[in-house]
Amino acid sequence: MSYCVHCGVELDDSAARCVLCNTPVCNPNKPPQDLPTPYSEKVLLPPQVRRRFTAFLLSMILLLPNIVCLLTNLFLPGDIFWAKYVNITSLFVWILFLFPFLLKKIPAFVLVLIDSLSVLGYVFFFYMDFEQSGWFLRVAVPTVAVLALSAGFTIEWCQRKKPDWPYIVFAVFLEVSVFSVFAGVSLYYQLSSVYALLIGSIAAVSALMTAFFFLAVKHNRHLRAWLSRRFFF
């Protein structure tokens, strides 16, 4: 039998270390044996969710109300062709949330590109339908492009460097900060409103402060341990 020199408890014959304090077992009178452990090594986990099948099922469910709306609008025509709004919104939701799960493996930057194009397409639909004062090219396209570029850069950096979670959070908030500045400036030039610039600046400063807090978490071991315990990360 072995005892832990630190805790004073007797250990199981199969134990290689004390489970209470991690002190390794060193018993010169007893050669190591392959004794059976009290518990099995097999960990029972729930079966994986079939993502592609679930995405396909949800796509079909999403398709049904669209067909119903389209037929209703075709056979009971009103003043406007309202079914197109339902259809385009459903398509937008489908591209953003369901389409990625239908594909087997897709690079992150391709996903960012598809999402950006779908956002631009959705905005362009309403731009063409309602008002055409030129804001699409001056505001929407550059804003979405900056967001897509910064998101793509962050994802690429995360995939290459594989940083710790505080560093990822830092990068995300930094990205939000840069985007807020850009959105504020572009809206200021489009609307000539100081409020847009002010709101953009407030958002940028808040995001920047949060980013630097997580940078401090990354470098301060105690703060990180405290956060982990406190918020159960």
Added chain:
Amino acid sequence: MKFVNKKALLYCVVYYGIIATVKTCYYVSGVLRHPEQGGIMPQNRFWFKLDNAGKVFPGQNTSRWSNIFRSTMIMKEKVDPTLLAQAVEDVLPRFPCFDVCIKKGFFWFYLEKNPNAAPPVQPDINNPCYRVRFNENKRFLFRVFYRENRVSVEFFHALTDGYGATTFLCTLCAQYLRLCGHDISVGGNVLDITQPATKEELSDPFRDCEGKTARSMRSTRKVYHYRGTPLPAHTVGIITGVMPMDVVHKKAKEYGATVTEFLAAVLMWCFYIQQNKDTRRRDDVSVQIPVSLRKPFQRESLRNFTLTYSIRLDPSLGDYTLEEIIRHFILSLRLVNNTKNLKAMVAANLKLEKGLMRFIPLAIKNFAVGLSFRLTGEHSTSVLFTNVGLIHLPEEMYEHVQWLNFFAGPGKINGLRCGCAGMNGKLAVSFTDICRETEIEQRFFTTLVKMGIPVKIESNR
């Protein structure tokens, strides 16, 4: 009445009338037939209502968490799974309240006789108290595991409490030993499987123990919750300390406490120290103690029949020593633990399932119970300490078994729980934890070692 479609109303009345008539005929024909001809015996009732304590758990069952507990018998010889499976089939008819599956009604969950013969006997796993799905395990709400010289049973709490599970395990092991060729009699926690279950064993005893005044013992004061780095989902760390029963009993007597009071007080002290180390806050430390109502109310039910007391310590009043905490714990528990209080608590719990509550659909009930469970249940306690007490077996069985282990699965909010059972001169105290850190467990067992109690540790970590 002019807004009511009379034709539709008539159709509804006729439809429900036909269903009610067919169901009544089906049930009556089953009861009137002889049991050997497939009739329903009075003790094998077609369905059971969930008992008052068990009504909470099915609605709170999720894909990540179930209220489940495990009891393990450590034998002296290696277990033969074929004989164990035979023993399960032999024993199950003696426990009709476990031979059930859960069904969802419009207003309540209920238990129905399981059409399958017996649950499968499985090799043991590393993550005990794994979540329950009602359509798995042949729809049984308990699981049977074996490994080397160990037989384990895991029960969903809606079915029974620690006493019922341990009685089932002891009876199962006794039957297994009989199949191995040993002569084992009945007595203690081993029931006679040749006799049918008694009415008292199957009844919901809460209804007979209701007091005139309903009073809940819950408190809304803020308490300390232990936090740590979480283990991966669906895994749990178990640390068991086995110690000689007589030494622990003697040490508890030195403080004028029972074994439960003594161990629970040491656990409270560990949490008190942990809070001082973790944070500058001085929240209450509360230990939840389930109390079996079988002894005070003279009942032998195999279903849930426990209530819980929460014993609190207020660290904002000043610093405490271990001796002071033990004294505080003993006095606090003995002050509240009496039949009148228990009756009032039973009445308060029963009040929740009476009146308008009966007519609220199950989905709304589950939401309300879940909210209440989150706000007042685990939130009002720091840790659960459950002791199934001393397990008695027939004399000739002791030479084939070593000790018995009992522990509850981790809580939803409080990841750490502690279980305890005594048998064959040994006391096993087990900690279930979903955190990587083992500070509480280390402090608990080291404190006992410093008091002169030898502790042997085993774990799945």
